[in-house]
Amino acid sequence: MKIRRFIKDYVEKSKVKGIVLGLSGGIDSSTVAALSALAIGGKKVLGLILPEKETYNEKDVEHAKLVAKKFGFKTKMVDITPTLETFYKTIPNFDPDDKVCKGNIKARTRMIYIYYFANRHNMLVCGSSDKSETMMGYFTKWGDVAADISPIMDLYKTQVRKLAQHIGIPKEILAKPSSPALWPGQLAETELGIKYETLDLILYGLEHFMETKDIAQQLGIEKTLVERIKSRWLSMEHKRRMLLTTKLEYRTVGADFRLPRGEY
Amino acid sequence: MENKIKLALAQISCKRGDKKANIKKMEALVNKAKKQGANLTIFPELSLTGYVVRDQIYELAETIPGPSVKALEDIARKTNSYIIFGMPELSEKTKATLYNAAVLVGPEGLIGKYRKMYLPTHSVFEEKRYFRAGYQAAVFETKIGKIGLIICYDIFFPEVSRLTRLKGAQLIVCISASPAIRKAFFEALTIARAIENTAFLAYVNLVGIEDGLQFWGGSRLVGPKGKVLAQAKYDEDDLVMCDVDYADIKPVETFVPTLRDLRPELFDELKKHAEEL
Numbered sequence: 001m002k003i004r005r006f007i008k009d010y011v012e013k014s015k016v017k018g019i020v021l022g023l024s025g026g027i028d029s030s031t032v033a034a035l036s037a038l039a040i041g042g043k044k045v046l047g048l049i050l051p052e053k054e055t056y057n058e059k060d061v062e063h064a065k066l067v068a069k070k071f072g073f074k075t076k077m078v079d080i081t082p083t084l085e086t087f088y089k090t091i092p093n094f095d096p097d098d099k100v101c102k103g104n105i106k107a108r109t110r111m112i113y114i115y116y117f118a119n120r121h122n123m124l125v126c127g128s129s130d131k132s133e134t135m136m137g138y139f140t141k142w143g144d145v146a147a148d149i150s151p152i153m154d155l156y157k158t159q160v161r162k163l164a165q166h167i168g169i170p171k172e173i174l175a176k177p178s179s180p181a182l183w184p185g186q187l188a189e190t191e192l193g194i195k196y197e198t199l200d201l202i203l204y205g206l207e208h209f210m211e212t213k214d215i216a217q218q219l220g221i222e223k224t225l226v227e228r229i230k231s232r233w234l235s236m237e238h239k240r241r242m243l244l245t246t247k248l249e250y251r252t253v254g255a256d257f258r259l260p261r262g263e264y
Numbered sequence: 265m266e267n268k269i270k271l272a273l274a275q276i277s278c279k280r281g282d283k284k285a286n287i288k289k290m291e292a293l294v295n296k297a298k299k300q301g302a303n304l305t306i307f308p309e310l311s312l313t314g315y316v317v318r319d320q321i322y323e324l325a326e327t328i329p330g331p332s333v334k335a336l337e338d339i340a341r342k343t344n345s346y347i348i349f350g351m352p353e354l355s356e357k358t359k360a361t362l363y364n365a366a367v368l369v370g371p372e373g374l375i376g377k378y379r380k381m382y383l384p385t386h387s388v389f390e391e392k393r394y395f396r397a398g399y400q401a402a403v404f405e406t407k408i409g410k411i412g413l414i415i416c417y418d419i420f421f422p423e424v425s426r427l428t429r430l431k432g433a434q435l436i437v438c439i440s441a442s443p444a445i446r447k448a449f450f451e452a453l454t455i456a457r458a459i460e461n462t463a464f465l466a467y468v469n470l471v472g473i474e475d476g477l478q479f480w481g482g483s484r485l486v487g488p489k490g491k492v493l494a495q496a497k498y499d500e501d502d503l504v505m506c507d508v509d510y511a512d513i514k515p516v517e518t519f520v521p522t523l524r525d526l527r528p529e530l531f532d533e534l535k536k537h538a539e540e541l
Contacts, residue, residue: 002444005473005478005499006473009472009473010473251319257319258318258319258390258393259318259320260280260317260318260320260474260475261476
């Protein structure tokens with residue numbers, strides 16, 4: 001309810017026509033799209049399905065359409081493969097084997113498509129990042145995380161799963177393992193090296209100022225694992241708090257210019 | 265002095281940084297409350313400006329008295345009623361020393377102000393960055409009773425409410441801007457402060473969303489026995505009328521005589537240990 005109210009309030013204050021978001025067919029974007037539709041009505045929500053040939057999965061597209069049908073919002077599918085191939089061809093030092101760099105192009109290209117629709121139709125971009133991946137820095141800077149509002153960023157993945165179930169996201173989507181789909185076969189839990197059930201409890205402990213040894217003890221896990229998660233969490237702040245400059249003058253952007261955010 | 269009064273708990277969302285719009289909204293609500301017989305209409309903490317205005321607070325703050333207070337005095341005069349609201353106060357002697365203030369105006373004009381003593385500066389709160397803390401409890405004797413003023417986080421410190429009660433307050437008014445995750449604290453503390461002081465406690469909280477903070481409303485009047493006598497909606501604008509009968513205080517003061525049983529010698533101990541914490 002709080003999330004729906006937040007979305008509705010922000011859309012109204014921003015005086016925009018609606019919300020656009022990337023729709024992967026996964027649990028996070030399905031949940032955010034559904035919540036948006038519940039908050040402002042499906043007619044004002046557009047889900048962009050942006051597949052590309054390397055990671056194309058028919059099931060994901062089906063799932064995206066399934067959620068759209070159930071919650072009554074619009075979708076549009078655009079194949080971004082030709083755009084990506086142009087990047088691959090024209091970036092002079094492009095290395096096809098560096099999958100992270102290549103994957104980030106995909107996330108950032110999707111961002112460009114989504115923001116084009118937002119600008120063109122006076123809509124807000126709604127992000128689908130959750131708290132687990134945000135704390136881990138498990139996202140592409142200026143890519144999938146780029147949004148005007150991020151309604152579920154304060155909920156861990158395990159909480160999002162419960163929320164998704166609660167609002168009626170179809171169970172085939174709930175059951176799927178999470179993937180950013182930046183390269184074929186990429187799975188979030190494999191890449192992070194930990195199950196979300198454990199990760200979220202560690203992050204919850206860190207959020208509540210618990211010491212690593214106490215977290216390890218309470219969860220019955222190795223302290224080194226907790227320390228690895230903590231160090232990753234801390235080292236990723238640069239991806240969460242952007243626009244860094246050095247203090248030179250009286251009031252500085254990002255440091256001590258403390259202004260109300262306003263709406264859009 | 266009146267023995268029975270009618271309060272209006274005017275729980276509003278504010279247009280941030282727009283004093284004119286907020287005063288207009290207050291005026292409409294005072295008029296509406298007056299039509300329903302209200303003697304006193306209470307608005308939330310920083311209701312003149314909105315709560316999350318950050319660095320803009322320097323240009324929004326005004327002295328008391330000042331132009332916005334004058335506008336509210338005029339509304340009080342026109343409606344022959346009393347108003348309590350919150351605003352950032354600029355100290356008259358400086359250019360940028362601010363207080364988080366509660367202001368009481370009535371048909372007779374400006375009656376008084378209270379400067380918040382406990383400024384939350386933790387979690388999402390950054391009040392000490394902007395405000396200087398007040399030093400004095402505030403109780404005002406009016407035609408509608410002896411009214412003590414406190415603001416939001418003050419309610420976590422029983423000594424603030426206690427001081428207003430010891431100075432004679434029968435009605436403690438707590439104006440507030442509390443975001444949603446703290447609801448349970450305030451719902452317990454409003455009742456506790458009323459019981460331990462055998463006084464009425466009116467709590468008026470902000471609603472609306474400012475920079476992602478969702479203010480939960482839930483304004484209420486608690487009687488001297490701790491009973492919730494009136495309760496506003498959660499999360500949305502509301503205007504709740506309720507009655508205060510000061511005659512209810514006496515039977516409670518004999519039933520749970522917390523004031524008779526006060527032990528001032530413990531306060532020295534408290535002071536000593538608080539200083540050593």
